[in-house]
Amino acid sequence: MAFENLTARLGEVFRRLRGKGKLTEADVNEALREVRVALLEADVNLKVARDLIARVRERAVGEEVMASLTPAQTVLKIVYEEMTRVLGGKTSRLDLGGNPPVPLMLVGLHGSGKTTTAGKLAVFLSKQGKFPLLVATDVYRPAAPRQLEVVAGQARVPFFFLPGAPPVAIARRGLEQARQQGRDVVLIDTAGRLQVDEELMAELVEMKAAVAPRECLLVVDAMTGQEAVNVARSFHERLGLTGVILTKLDGDARGGAALSVQAVTGCPVKLVGVGEKLDALEPFHPDRMASRILGMGDLASLVEKVEAAVEAERIRELERRIRTQEFTLDDYLEQLKQVRRMGPLDQLLGLIPGLGRAVPQVQVDEKDLVRTEAIICSMTREERRDPSIIGASRKRRIAAGSGTTVQDVNRVLKGYEQARRLLRQLPDMEKSMKRGGGRLWR
Amino acid sequence: MVKEGWPTSSWWKRWRESLARTRDNLVGQAARWFAGARDEGAWQELEDALLTADVGVDMTARLVRAARQARNRDPRQALREEILGLLTAVEGRLELPGPLDVIMVVGVNGTGKTTTIGKLAHRLRGQGKRVVVAAADTFRAAGIDQLAIWAGRAGADLVRHREGSDPAAVAFDAVQAARARGCQAVIVDTAGRLHTRVNLMEELKKIHRVIARELPGAPQEVLLCLDAHTGQNALQQARVFLEAVGVTGIVLTKLDGTARAGVVVAIADQFRIPIKLAGLGEGIEDLADFSARDFVDALLPTPD
Ligand SMILES: Nc1nc2c(ncn2[C@@H]2O[C@H](COP(=O)(O)OP(=O)(O)OP(=O)(O)O)[C@@H](O)[C@H]2O)c(=O)[nH]1
Ligand SMILES: [Mg+2]
Numbered sequence: 001m002a003f004e005n006l007t008a009r010l011g012e013v014f015r016r017l018r019g020k021g022k023l024t025e026a027d028v029n030e031a032l033r034e035v036r037v038a039l040l041e042a043d044v045n046l047k048v049a050r051d052l053i054a055r056v057r058e059r060a061v062g063e064e065v066m067a068s069l070t071p072a073q074t075v076l077k078i079v080y081e082e083m084t085r086v087l088g089g090k091t092s093r094l095d096l097g098g099n100p101p102v103p104l105m106l107v108g109l110h111g112s113g114k115t116t117t118a119g120k121l122a123v124f125l126s127k128q129g130k131f132p133l134l135v136a137t138d139v140y141r142p143a144a145p146r147q148l149e150v151v152a153g154q155a156r157v158p159f160f161f162l163p164g165a166p167p168v169a170i171a172r173r174g175l176e177q178a179r180q181q182g183r184d185v186v187l188i189d190t191a192g193r194l195q196v197d198e199e200l201m202a203e204l205v206e207m208k209a210a211v212a213p214r215e216c217l218l219v220v221d222a223m224t225g226q227e228a229v230n231v232a233r234s235f236h237e238r239l240g241l242t243g244v245i246l247t248k249l250d251g252d253a254r255g256g257a258a259l260s261v262q263a264v265t266g267c268p269v270k271l272v273g274v275g276e277k278l279d280a281l282e283p284f285h286p287d288r289m290a291s292r293i294l295g296m297g298d299l300a301s302l303v304e305k306v307e308a309a310v311e312a313e314r315i316r317e318l319e320r321r322i323r324t325q326e327f328t329l330d331d332y333l334e335q336l337k338q339v340r341r342m343g344p345l346d347q348l349l350g351l352i353p354g355l356g357r358a359v360p361q362v363q364v365d366e367k368d369l370v371r372t373e374a375i376i377c378s379m380t381r382e383e384r385r386d387p388s389i390i391g392a393s394r395k396r397r398i399a400a401g402s403g404t405t406v407q408d409v410n411r412v413l414k415g416y417e418q419a420r421r422l423l424r425q426l427p428d429m430e431k432s433m434k435r436g437g438g439r440l441w442r
Numbered sequence: 443m444v445k446e447g448w449p450t451s452s453w454w455k456r457w458r459e460s461l462a463r464t465r466d467n468l469v470g471q472a473a474r475w476f477a478g479a480r481d482e483g484a485w486q487e488l489e490d491a492l493l494t495a496d497v498g499v500d501m502t503a504r505l506v507r508a509a510r511q512a513r514n515r516d517p518r519q520a521l522r523e524e525i526l527g528l529l530t531a532v533e534g535r536l537e538l539p540g541p542l543d544v545i546m547v548v549g550v551n552g553t554g555k556t557t558t559i560g561k562l563a564h565r566l567r568g569q570g571k572r573v574v575v576a577a578a579d580t581f582r583a584a585g586i587d588q589l590a591i592w593a594g595r596a597g598a599d600l601v602r603h604r605e606g607s608d609p610a611a612v613a614f615d616a617v618q619a620a621r622a623r624g625c626q627a628v629i630v631d632t633a634g635r636l637h638t639r640v641n642l643m644e645e646l647k648k649i650h651r652v653i654a655r656e657l658p659g660a661p662q663e664v665l666l667c668l669d670a671h672t673g674q675n676a677l678q679q680a681r682v683f684l685e686a687v688g689v690t691g692i693v694l695t696k697l698d699g700t701a702r703a704g705v706v707v708a709i710a711d712q713f714r715i716p717i718k719l720a721g722l723g724e725g726i727e728d729l730a731d732f733s734a735r736d737f738v739d740a741l742l743p744t745p746d
Pocket of ligand 2: 585631633
């Protein structure tokens with residue numbers, strides 16, 4: 001699969017780049033060739049990829065390699081920063097300002113997921129204490145209004161449609177209806193259309209003028225290819241988009257369209273769809289998206305974290321212990337404390353290219369964490385070093401000391417045992433990773 | 443006049459000859475260089491055209507490499523022939539031997555399955571066949587109503603259960619109904635599903651199994667709808683759906699837009715799945731047999 005290839009290929013190039021003081025143009029070009037391939041394989045538009053790479057090259061050549069980074073990481077860091085910048089830098093939010101009812105329009109190609117997204121938005125906003133109204137204006141696709149009506153029922157939000165009326169009139173009346181019923185947000189679902197369909201694009205322009213939406217959101221399928229730029233540009237030119245919603249991100253598409261769309265419209269992705277259920281709508285994280293597009297695990301944040309370097313020593317020590325298998329309850333606690341600063345161990349391991357997928361996902365719950373910490377803190381030093389001495393009476397003491405139950409103590413011991421077993425598998429993986437190239441961890 | 447036997451004459455002649463050769467060489471070299479430069483530019487342009495048409499990095503590189511070695515020296519023509527060769531090999535037609543054929547339509551969400559079924563039912567009706575459509579998308583809101591409207595337009599019978607019911611049972615009933623009523627075709631609509639959803643792919647396999655058990659040899663066709671706007675992920679879709687339910691043909695939808703769907707070249711190359719139909723709009727008539735030549739014309743137009 002392309003995914004593994006890229007990691008291996010970059011690893012290959014970057015191994016050669018290792019251990020030099022300044023990045024030369026040749027180094028950078030070689031690395032960027034691989035990055036270009038990665039971007040194109042992820043469906044980033046050719047022109048967008050070229051522009052991005054040109055900017056990276058400009059910044060990277062002659063760049064001093066920081067002490068805490070390899071040359072490879074230095075190049076990647078710049079790629080990551082440029083990508084994140086195009087992707088909007090930070091997580092953006094919907095703008096629901098202005099006098100209620102605040103209208104919102106969803107537009108896009110056929111089958112991009114507008115109707116489902118309208119339902120998700122209704123749920124999302126209801127949870128924030130809003131009172132949305134769903135308005136169907138797709139009079140073309142068979143049963144489209146009915147689909148939104150069903151979705152509205154599932155979202156427990158009222159629904160508006162006027163059979164026989166033209167879309168613009170429906171939108172206008174929907175807005176009035178919301179005003180009368182005291183709804184504060186109006187979600188207008190529109191029919192899917194091709195950006196070159198002059199008649200239907202004109203209809204949207206007219207609708208926009210009629211209802212003056214606070215947000216005009218382009219709904220884009222994450223699987224979209226090169227054409228995403230033309231689609232987005234046309235919609236933006238005609239309608240003045242305010243944001244983008246990326247759908248079907250729960251699949252395995254790398255989602256380069258996100259970068260393309262933002263590059264040509266300058267509009268942020270505000271939300272992403274991650275499933276068919278109505279609660280599967282999440283905020284968009286530019287940094288995660290950059291990593292996903294590059295197909296490299298969360299490498300970019302690894303670079304940042306390593307760069308922060310405050311924890312670097314500790315990570316190295318942890319890694320050493322992982323390798324030498326002397327992972328005690330103290331380490332376990334240390335790791336749990338780091339969870340708050342840096343994300344849990346499984347995430348940390350996920351940051352290592354090539355390893356992320358090999359490690360089973362461990363769910364870490366914040367409440368569990370507090371309890372676990374209390375329990376470990378109630379153990380004696382010997383107990384922490386050698387948990388096998390903890391018998392029934394010690395367990396009772398620890399439970400009492402930490403204000404928990406014996407079951408809780410058992411759970412912690414089991415969790416620790418699991419983590420240890422998980423970590424014991426690592427040295428082998430590391431060897432295989434070395435064989436496969438692509439070890440960027442230092 | 444140069445005197446015969448003059449010592450320099452042979453030298454002179456040789457010099458003149460070599461000069462001529464050099465000049466030929468130089469002119470030839472320059473001409474070749476210019477042609478080469480022009481060709482290089484052309485290759486670059488063509489490569490860009492393929493990449494922006496979603497052909498993909500690997501496939502583009504391979505096509506260009508092959509075309510550079512081809513007999514035809516015109517880059518564009520050479521490349522067109524290369525692609526045409528690949529696509530002609532997979533240009534396919536629906537194979538409906540009768541007397542009762544089952545067509546199962548699958549694909550990820552929103553690719554145009556239900557619309558295609560409406561168009562297809564209409565086409566088969568036009569051939570005088572009695573058609574049953576099975577509303578086995580029991581999941582998507584109003585999916586059944588959408589199909590019901592298409593069935594009405596096409597003049598096909600509809601078999602439906604309640605929303606949320608077992609899709610395999612709908613398919614089963616549809617096959618039975620078709621047999622009982624003496625129909626010639628059953629078209630089964632299925633819910634859109636991401637190929638990464640293991641349990642939903644299992645559900646699809648079950649529908650397939652139930653149909654196969656009910657009618658030996660069925661389903662005669664398993665059509666995968668691919669949206670022309672999809673990028674490289676279409677390869678994954680093709681791979682997984684092919685493995686799960688043995689896709690027999692691809693329907694390329696939304697070709698009336700600006701997307702050129704170049705990824706099917708790679709799909710043709712890797713999986714050899716026949717491409718059978720093309721969706722060209724939202725109307726009931728907007729369904730055409732896939733034409734490799736038309737496709738290549740859109741992908742790499744010949745300059746006139
Ligand atoms: N322009 C154009 N639009 C199409 C074509 N085929 C389908 N559509 C539109 O694409 C949208 C989705 O089509 P559907 O037929 O509902 O797709 P589906 O695959 O059944 O969708 P789900 O059942 O939700 O997965 C609708 O708006 C259709 O009108 C086509 O060939 N061209
Ligand atoms: Mg459908």
